[in-house]
Amino acid sequence: MATASRGTRLDVATIRKDFPILETGIAYLDSANTSQRPRQVTGAMLEYFEKFNSNIHRAAYHIAEEATERYEGTREKVRAFINASSTKEVIYTRGTTEAINLVAYSWGRKNIKKGDLIVLTILDHHSNIVPWQILAAANGATIEYVDIDERGELRLDQFHELLKRSPKLVAFSQVSNALGTINPAEQMVAAAKAAGATVLVDGAQGAPHQGVDVQALGCDFYAFSGHKMLGPTGAGILYGRRELLEAMDPFMSGGDMIKAVRIEGTTYHDLPWKFEAGTQAIAEVIGLGAAVDYLSGLGMEAVRAHEREITEYAYEALSDIGGLTLYGPPPSRRAGVISFALEGIHPHDLATIADRDQVCLRAGHHCAMPLMTRLGVAATARASFYIYTQKDEVDRLVGSIKEAQRIFK
Amino acid sequence: MSSTPADDQFYREYILDHYKNPRNFGRLENPDISHEEDNPLCGDVIGMEFRVKDGVIEDVKFHGRGCAISQAAASLLTERLKGLPLDDAKKISKDDVLGELGIQISPARIKCALLSLKVLKVGAYGLAGDDEEGE
Numbered sequence: 001m002a003t004a005s006r007g008t009r010l011d012v013a014t015i016r017k018d019f020p021i022l023e024t025g026i027a028y029l030d031s032a033n034t035s036q037r038p039r040q041v042t043g044a045m046l047e048y049f050e051k052f053n054s055n056i057h058r059a060a061y062h063i064a065e066e067a068t069e070r071y072e073g074t075r076e077k078v079r080a081f082i083n084a085s086s087t088k089e090v091i092y093t094r095g096t097t098e099a100i101n102l103v104a105y106s107w108g109r110k111n112i113k114k115g116d117l118i119v120l121t122i123l124d125h126h127s128n129i130v131p132w133q134i135l136a137a138a139n140g141a142t143i144e145y146v147d148i149d150e151r152g153e154l155r156l157d158q159f160h161e162l163l164k165r166s167p168k169l170v171a172f173s174q175v176s177n178a179l180g181t182i183n184p185a186e187q188m189v190a191a192a193k194a195a196g197a198t199v200l201v202d203g204a205q206g207a208p209h210q211g212v213d214v215q216a217l218g219c220d221f222y223a224f225s226g227h228k229m230l231g232p233t234g235a236g237i238l239y240g241r242r243e244l245l246e247a248m249d250p251f252m253s254g255g256d257m258i259k260a261v262r263i264e265g266t267t268y269h270d271l272p273w274k275f276e277a278g279t280q281a282i283a284e285v286i287g288l289g290a291a292v293d294y295l296s297g298l299g300m301e302a303v304r305a306h307e308r309e310i311t312e313y314a315y316e317a318l319s320d321i322g323g324l325t326l327y328g329p330p331p332s333r334r335a336g337v338i339s340f341a342l343e344g345i346h347p348h349d350l351a352t353i354a355d356r357d358q359v360c361l362r363a364g365h366h367c368a369m370p371l372m373t374r375l376g377v378a379a380t381a382r383a384s385f386y387i388y389t390q391k392d393e394v395d396r397l398v399g400s401i402k403e404a405q406r407i408f409k
Numbered sequence: 410m411s412s413t414p415a416d417d418q419f420y421r422e423y424i425l426d427h428y429k430n431p432r433n434f435g436r437l438e439n440p441d442i443s444h445e446e447d448n449p450l451c452g453d454v455i456g457m458e459f460r461v462k463d464g465v466i467e468d469v470k471f472h473g474r475g476c477a478i479s480q481a482a483a484s485l486l487t488e489r490l491k492g493l494p495l496d497d498a499k500k501i502s503k504d505d506v507l508g509e510l511g512i513q514i515s516p517a518r519i520k521c522a523l524l525s526l527k528v529l530k531v532g533a534y535g536l537a538g539d540d541e542e543g544e
């Protein structure tokens with residue numbers, strides 16, 4: 001680990017040794033969908049299962065204390081990773097989707113009223129659209145979507161116009177999963193806050209690739225998923241500003257989120273546990289802690305620098321292919337995601353052909369159907385990169401594309 | 410990487426032919442039945458229009474966009490439907506469609522292969538799509 005990052009440069013060969021799945025020969029180009037997990041993560045989970053498997057917060061014996069300590073230990077690691085001011089602001093969820101739903105339910109039902117405006121963007125993932133559509137329909141609010149320009153970047157002029165209408169909530173993604181566009185999040189949050197809005201940032205593609213400092217960003221809520229940042233599925237984070245979280249009602253309720261239950265009524269637990277009802281994903285949260293350690297060890301600057309290098313390399317390689325359309329901004333303004341289309345070849349067919357070369361590629365709408373409609377396509381092919389991606393995997397993708405073009409010529 | 414289109418296990422020449430030159434592609438004027446379905450996986454859409462006379466499918470056309478598998482399957486299906494009594498069309502099964510494609514379809518692609526059959530069943534017969542079955 002200590003050798004996996006020298007200054008701002010990742011030692012990818014060393015990193016790859018931590019990912020046994022890469023030994024199977026796959027070229028894994030779908031990390032924006034879910035990342036791979038290093039031995040350190042699976043090892044931490046295995047250790048829990050084999051050495052101190054027990055429920056947390058409830059038992060008096062020593063293995064339960066150990067489990068509780070590890071589980072709560074992740075909270076401090078995450079707090080430091082996102083620079084929240086307190087672990088009370090770090091809520092465990094199953095992932096980004098649950099985190100956003102939690103806010104839509106617990107904050108939204110109370111605070112969004114008839115006639116209120118919610119501002120989203122056309123770049124957003126379905127998980128940052130559908131919960132707000134449901135809320136808007138239930139409470140009589142309206143939604144406006146910030147459009148993109150021809151480079152796939154948000155129309156900030158339009159954003160500022162919408163802010164003049166005093167939206168109650170502004171929610172947008174730090175980085176687009178479909179195009180890789182890096183949104184000017186700090187600038188957008190500052191403007192939205194100045195306009196009096198509550199702001200949620202979907203960090204599903206931001207936290208794993210850029211990192212975040214939630215205090216510097218200044219948002220009210222920040223949501224992300226562990227499984228896109230080397231952690232297991234089933235553990236993610238909602239960061240929320242304490243005053244807001246304190247004022248919110250629970251989302252799920254039942255065991256563990258209470259102080260006392262009487263037949264006359266219940267008093268809820270303190271933050272953060274008020275939002276963590278029932279037996280939690282203990283092993284997954286412990287795995288997430290190991291993932292945060294791994295990324296922190298590398299340094300997010302080095303992670304970003306490596307992705308940028310790979311993305312520039314891939315962008316150039318794909319630009320050279322005839323009949324290939326690239327979507328989204330130039331490589332310097334995007335994360336490690338490249339969406340593209342081939343003339344006369346459906347993305348699904350490309351993905352099937354790539355799969356025969358063990359190249360794992362995503363084809364589809366990337367849970368961003370409004371964006372696909374805006375682009376006038378049903379689907380795109382998407383390659384996405386992470387700390388373990390090497391140039392020869394990009395070369396293999398180019399090989400698969402050429403093979404597809406040969407078959408479909 | 411070394412296969413040629415002719416011996417390609419998946420992208421057989423006739424599949425590619427149906428993809429590039431789909432049969433019965435387009436729209437019917439005043440169809441008796443018209444229905445569309447999406448593939449939620451990828452946003453592809455296929456629609457079919459039928460003209461039915463005396464219980465027989467007199468004419469059928471399909472439209473929409475999709476991958477080679479969904480387009481070829483739709484094209485092959487319309488060839489089979491033309492002139493077929495409705496009662497016989499009703500009996501067309503998933504296995505019939507997959508058999509006609511004549512290639513191994515991976516679980517990831519089965520929805521593509523069966524999208525047009527779903528259009529036929531839901532549209533023409535008002536049957537609930539049982540697209541989860543057998544996948």
Ligand SMILES: Cc1ncc(COP(=O)(O)O)c(C=O)c1O
Pocket residue numbers: 032033094095096097098125127128173175176177202204205225227236367
């Ligand atoms: C930008 C963005 N938001 C939200 C999500 C949803 O994350 P999850 O499925 O982990 O809840 C994703 C994952 O695809 C994403 O890329």
